[in-house]
Amino acid sequence: MRGTKKDYYEILGVPRNATKEQIDAAFAKLAMKWHPDRVPPEKKEEAERKFKEISEAYSVLSDPEKRRLYDMGMDPEGGVPGGGAAYDFMHMDLEEILRNVFGEGFGFGDFGFGDFFENVFGRRRRGRERRERPEDLDIHLEVELSVPEMVMGTTRRVRYRRKVRCHRCGGEGILNPRTCQVCGGTGRVRQHRRSFFGVMVVERPCPNCGGTGISGETCPVCGGSGYEVEEVEREVTIPAGVLPGQKVIYRNAGHVGRGGTGRLVLHVKERPDPRYERKGRDVVLTVDLSPARAVLGGEVEITDPRGERVKVKVPQGVQYGEVFARLKGRGIPDPKGGKGGDLLVKARIKVPTKLSKEQRKLYERLLEMEEQP
């Protein structure tokens, strides 16, 4: 049984000296939170209990006479059978309650109706959510490629998270949709706002249904956003000829949003490799030559970026760091069919550190000859 032992101020979360406006606002906020129509089924019982409690507190504190009696420690509704007006709130929908509390326009001074809902729900309702710019739906990943991968193309497994339509509500954000009772399905509400210049009537999208005219239970999977996050693991192909700084784009593989589906954008970077340097589409391969080979020249066998063995002529007296051969078309191809890059072969003289007896003798002999005047 209800009694004056309950602290109505505490129930509404307002101070003892709260103004009527503060009490109205506190009640509206709690009513929206606990209205049995607004909660998922498993919370219904708790909501009904809470809702009764806040309705009772409000029916007393919102009435100046009842509030005065309550403050004096008396039962302000003594003798009213069935607990009085408080319980009537139970059978009203939220919009009726709010109209009861605030009149036709739900003015909170400068604290607008929409702001109020936004504040209560802590997020933007669907429909009022702005359309993303297409680029906001794109997902960007970096892919490092070695020179052979640029020459031949490659595939990679990539993993990323993307936003997709909620599987439970199909992106609607609500379950059991029905015509919105706040706006009667029109998606618009009118609001009176007090301002310095008098009362203004403004029309704005209905905050209950987000302007869609349809409302329902908030989807428990996505919390009303209509979206959830999906882990994606997929194979991507980077075709031959893509250079660092270029992008490979997969359409419709990005986030799903109101503005459509974004792209998966792969940003190609270079993986450093001591064997290769790259100049545009040309590839420079460094090969080690012995001092004798550098002096005498001849022929060496190299492995090109495709893994093919190729014989290359070495000129006599090749210098350290000299590019001594150009193999046409063995660099990075042009995916547009233009002239592809070449493979340039650069000499590095590798000085032996371990010598056989005989090699040592020969080097000593060479040195003697070099030092003869």
Ligand SMILES: [Zn+2]
């Ligand atoms: Zn509505």
Ligand SMILES: [Zn+2]
């Ligand atoms: Zn959902």
